[in-house]
Amino acid sequence: MKFGYKFSNLLGTVYSKGNILFTPDGNSVISPVGNRLTVFDLVNHTSVTLPIQSRFNIRKIALSPNGQILISADESGHTLIINLQRQVVLGEYKFFKTPKVFSFSPNGAIIAVSVLERVFLFKTPVVQKQPNPLVRLSVFQHRSPVVAMNWSNDSLKLIVGCKNGAILIREGKSDKPSFFQVKGSGIINCFFGNAEATIVNAVTPTGLVTWNYKSKEDLEQEEQERKEQEQPEEEEQQEEQIKVTTENKKLSNGRWVLGSFKKFENYGVKCKVKTAVFHVKSKLLLVGFSTGQFILYEMPEFTELYKLNVSSHSINTAAINNTGEWLAFGCSDMGQLLVWEWRSETYILKQQGHSYNMNCVAYSPDGQTIATGGEDGKVKIWNTTSGYCFITFSDHEGPVTSVKYSPIASQNVVFSAGVDGTIRAFDLIRYRNFRTFVSPNKTQFSTLAIDPSGEIIAASSIDTFEIYVWSVRTGRLTDILSGHESPVCDLSFDPINPYLASASWDKSVKVWNIFEDREVRENIQHTSDVLACSYSSDGKKFVASCLDGTIQIYETSTWSQIGLIDGKTDIMGGRGYKDERLAKTSTMGKAFTKIAFTPNGECLIAGGDSKYICIYHVDQQVLVKKYSTSQNLSLDGISLDIDWRKVGEFGHIDTFDKDFDSDDDLSEKNKEFLPGTSKGDLSERTTKKKQRTTSISISPTGRAWACSTTEGLLIYSLDDFLFFDPTDLSIDINPENILLELKKKNYLKSLVMSIKLNEKEIIEQVFESIPFEEVQLVCQEFPIYYLKNFIQFLSAYFEKNQHLEYQMKWVKLISIYHGKYIKSNSLSMISSLRNLQKTITQTYNDLSKVCDDNIFSLEYFKTILIKELKSQETKAKQQEQKNLKQEKVSNDYSDDEEIKEKKNQPVKKTKKN
Incomplete structure (x- = not known):
């Protein structure tokens, strides 16, 4: 298994603070999300988070007129110059304070930067890496x-x-x-x-x-x-x-x-102008207010064209695209990003993340969607391909603590447990809450588990230390399992046997048989509190994470311990914001609270109350890879050391502006405060958010995994073509020989050689060069040893190419000729098969939706075509009849002429002998 997981996308958060921008073509919106930048493609309906992190939260961004250079500045004044097309950092620059405004000149030669009372003019950086990317031309003081x-x-x-x-x-x-x-x-x-x-x-x-x-x-x-009129008094008044x-x-x-x-129209005392944008080309002035309302004016007449309330909270930033048709708004209080087309009065984009922390995450059985639950009591479903949230369920009355998909993909059901004492089942076809499970005594549920058949669900309670079991079909409570003496923090069903494992703070893991005797089959005692547990996909191994930082591995056949992973030092995160102790001496966050097996059962992904997530090999019990989920110093638990320069007599001193946008509220300066009193809202958060991992979920294909953190939902995935993984490579296998065999029409040999070389471009060239009629023969003789790699190539090829009939013929014939081998080796090929299934299902859904939307149009065109063909046939028949008549008339006329000629000819007399 490869471990080259790389950061792929950030979901769950669409906008935090700062300004938003349209790209020069007007088809994409760039939004700051914490210390990252997300680009929303409004035409293709996709979102991509750049693999670039700033040191602190980003507050200002600017884009050059040609759309190549992107500049971002964070809270500390640290500025990054980014090549937007290649998504790489060209250079860095440090200002003594966060720039308030970036402004590129229309010709793209100069950029103006305002920092407090100064205005700097810099030469626009070039698209290449330089040690000094910004060359200062002049500076003005105000x-x-x-x-x-x-x-x-x-x-x-x-x-x-x-x-x-x-x-x-x-x-x-x-x-x-x-x-x-x-x-x-x-x-x-x-x-x-x-x-x-x-x-x-x-x-x-x-x-x-x-x-x-x-x-x-x-x-x-x-x-x-004026002298003629002699009326100067009106101008003075x-x-x-x-x-x-x-x-x-x-x-x-x-x-x-x-x-x-x-x-402007007066909407009350609390209504204030928050942002204003002018578009010179279309002469439109967009004004956003603190009440969530915006007004669109036409200049210079100042005519009100449009007025709408798009949010219940203040509009912090706004932007207009190059044509003046789309208006973008950002609301930091709710984390909303909206794009409105004001002429047709439709939403082009309407996205909102969780208002508070994200608690749980779960992958769907086909890997196409992800479900998340948060402190705001909402359950959101995200599309992994586009990165958009397409449905939000707000039925819970309290924070959601756990979400799970039904293991049966055809059911399309998501279950969620909440602190409000309910477990709800949501239908992903009709988008409704069709069933609610409750306990006899109202309690707070902490975790949720579903058996492999999808018929039984179990949930643990925080306050009563009991486990409740329901039947999904009837909705009735079937059993209450008692025996733990402390809160149950995790549940896990055995994927093969009818057993349920529960981990508790009472230093024990109990294995229940809920289908037969409903009693405890195994009671495994530990030396410290158990925080999480999980079964492997084949049910042969079981792991439990303890408070002492260890992960204990068991064999389920005998329930004997076969391994121990000590991850205390691996998960050790940064120090607290106001903690004067070093991270090494701190006892906080040195245990794994969330663990999950990979689909093949070889590795284990674990995370906890720190910025690190670790991947361990189960059999060898070694650390394979370690990921840092964030480098944002605006969060707590990121820095490892103490900067004693920021520690004063009364604790840590924050040297940055906590309220960067306070300048926007210009009425604040008219308020009077007593000397020594704190200014602003006393109920506002004064402590930093701590970076931690609240949940981990792995895609069924094994090609990606997701974790819910303080910043949002982070997705890490594999890139097949960045790694050289040759199979049976020899000196004769090279691009020249492969193309030579292809030229000789040895299709099977050239295809196998390209798979051995494992070069994407070569494989695609050979694959596309095989004629349609030769596919059956190649599939029939294809060696089974390279079948796994070939299926993985097919799944990746499906996503990026449109040769649908050609691709489906390959899949069909491979399944026909090698179905028995695939079935017998399904565990080793499960990631490739599930990835292929995901791509085929996604293609089917896209095509079926398009066909359903256009079925009436197709019927209309069909009827028009039939009428056109009939009319052409009738015209052709009429023309034929007309031609026949003309030919007949012409023939009759020619016969008459011949007769007349014969009559007019003189008769020749013959002499008699």
Whole structure:
């Protein structure tokens, strides 16, 4: 078995904090998720998390106009320059504070970065790795922190908005910029209102302020008209109402003049403007409010086009795609990411992760979906291919502690246990809760187990120390198992025999026979509390994880201990946030709380209250590989050592801004606080979240495994073609000889040689070159020794190619000629077979859905085609009849002409002899 699992995707969290972006083509959205970045493809309906981690939570991102360079900055000011297409880091840069705004010039030559009161201009980095990726061109100092920046379309002017309401326009290397001031209010955003950069708009918490640039001729003409009218009082009254003053710098050709002030609708005291985005091409202004409502205006008339409430919480960020059709919103309170098409009034994307921690995870029997349960009482079903959540069940009234799929794939049922004292069964076809299991006395369920037949479910209780058993078909409680003296923390059914194993904090593992005598068959005592247990897929081995950090391995035939894994030092995580003890001396988090066998039963994946997940070989009892689930220093339990510079007299000092977005709430500065009192919400979390693993689940194919952590659902999978795994390789097996045999039409030999070489491109070339009529002969003579590798290739080929009939013929003929061998060696080939089954099922579902959606269209086209063919036939018949008539008429006419010619000819007289 290969152990080259690599990070594949992050599910369960779609948006945390920061700004979101559209790609230049407008088809994808980039969203910051903790210290990672996720790209949502809105056309293909897929999501991919970049395999790049920042040191802390990401707060600002920016994308170059050509879509190649992505820049991200975290809470500490650490900035990464990323090649988005290749998903690699080109370089790093460290600012002394988190940048508030990144702004690329439209021509892509310069990037402006604002850090507190300073604005830095850098040369845009190139698409290659460099030791110094950002080359500084100039720097500007302001009197107040900069909160907004935007470029003009010609990339010559830069507008800068400050927190105190000051707006500056810098043009080239001029030392005297144009200056504007909005009194009594701060700036949300500022931008040029047209392509010529002759209109400046500033969005404030109350309204929109506009300035117009007028040339010298226009000013002289207005001055002349003003003198003629002699009515200067109206302009003075308007300026007093708006409370906006302008310091006009006389320019060579003209100056800036105050235009108008347009106020937003008042939705109450608590309704505040949180974000504002302007799209120059479509002239749309998008304003998001703290109540979850947004308004779309058409500029420069400030006409309200659309208004909608998309969330029950504040909109933290917004974006508009390049065509102006799609609007994207991010809500950090609920972890929501929304993309709305305002013209057709439809959701392009509507995703939301768990509001609180994720507690449990389970793979479906076919490996296509994953079920998760969280502290928010919701059960979500995720598609492993697209990364999207397609159904959410909110029936539980408390946190969900365990989720399990029915072992029978045809049932399409998910079971979940919750603290609310109920176990619910959800139908994945009709998407409803069709059955609820309860106990006689209301209790809190901690774990759940389902027998291999899918007919019996068992759940353990936290407070009563009992195990409840129900019948799935009838929904009735069949038995209550008592005997443990402490809470039961894990349950596991034997996949072969009718036994149920339960692990408890009373230092024992009990094996129950719930089908016959309903008594304890085995009682295995341990030296410390048992935290988790699991059976292997063949039921021959059993493992139990204890509080002392050991994993004990048993043989189920005699229940004798055959091995011991000491993982105390392997799982040892980082130190606590306010813990002054080193990680080595700490006693916390040194035991595995979740363990799971791989499908072939060779290895064991274990995790616990730390950032590490370990893979052990069961027979050899050695550590095979160790994974770190996160490098995010914003979480607790990541750092191993103590930075004594951050430890003060009263404990640890956090040097970073805990509330980075506090500047957005501009009304906070008007509040008065007593000296020495803490500012902000006293009920807000003041401690860091600890990185830990709450659940582990392995795909039935064995090609991937998932773990629910503090950050979300992490998926690790194998990449077949990054590893060189030759089979019976010799010096004669090389690409030249393989292609030579293929040219000679030795299809079977060339295919076997390519499988031995195990090069993806060579195998595909040989496979696609075999004629359709030769497939049967090749399958019939195919050697069974390489059958496992070939089936694995077929499953991978199915996902990326569209030769459906050709592929299905291979699968059908391989099953016909080698079905007995596959059946007798199913355990060794189970991962390849399940992967193939997954891809075929997914293809069938996709095609059946498309066919069902288009069946009426196909019938309509069929009837039209039939009518068209009939009309063509009738026309052809009519044409034939017409041609026959013409031929007959022409023949009659020619006969008449011949007769006339004969009559007109003179008669020749013959002489008589």
